[in-house]
Amino acid sequence: MALGKQGKGSDSMEKQYRNILVPVDGSQNAEKALARAIEIAKQNDSRVEVLNVIDVKQFTTNFGGVMSGTGDMIYSSFEYIQDYLTKLKDRFAKEGFTNLGIHARFGSPRVVITQDFPADYPIDLIVIGKTGLSAVERLLMGAVTDSVIRMAKCDVLVV
Structure with missing residues (x-):
């Protein structure tokens, strides 16, 4: 059975x-x-791509974008994320789901998730x-989820 939604002008598309x-991102909402x-x-015999985006802006200060951390900090964060993603993949493999890819990228989460x-x-x-x-916080900083809903070129399901 396919998960679907009503198409415009169609009764059963x-x-x-x-x-x-x-x-x-390691949060409980992301796990859900x-x-x-x-x-x-x-249900759809589909592939799941799991993605963590490391926003390098978190390693900068407000003083002209000068790095507050070292490259070692960024590399350590990447290693931690890779370990987290691998554990997720292993967990679902033990549960019998193996059609899963894991990915970590650097950049703006909004742009990487919706475009890159x-x-x-x-x-x-x-x-x-x-x-x-x-x-x-949403008013001041915006939320990645809100941006994904607005910018994505495909369907979005918020859990």
């Missing part, structure tokens, strides 16, 4: 999702999104966890 992107994406993938990654992989659906930010 269903969309078959073949390639599902799940951005993860990944679990939901795996359910959808099993889908340019490299044929993504039909993005399954993303709801933001953990408060209303004030």
Whole structure:
């Protein structure tokens, strides 16, 4: 059975999702999104691409963009993320789901999730966890989830 949505002007158009992107950041909401994406993938015989985006801006200060950390800090963060992603893949493999890719990229999460990654992989659906930010934080900083909803060129499911 395919997960679908009503098409414009159609009473029963269903969309078959073949390639599902799940951005993860280690949060509980991201874990819920990944679990939901795996359910959808099993129903559709789909592939799940798990992505963590390392925003290098987190390693800079407000003083002219001078690095507050070293390259070693960035590399250590990347190693930590790779280990986290590998553990996720192993966990789902033990549960019998192996059609899963893991990816880590540097850049702006908003841009990587909605533009860069889908340019490299044929993504039909993005399954993303709801933001953990408060209303004030969303107002001041914006939320990645909100940006993905607005910018994505494919369907988005917020879990």
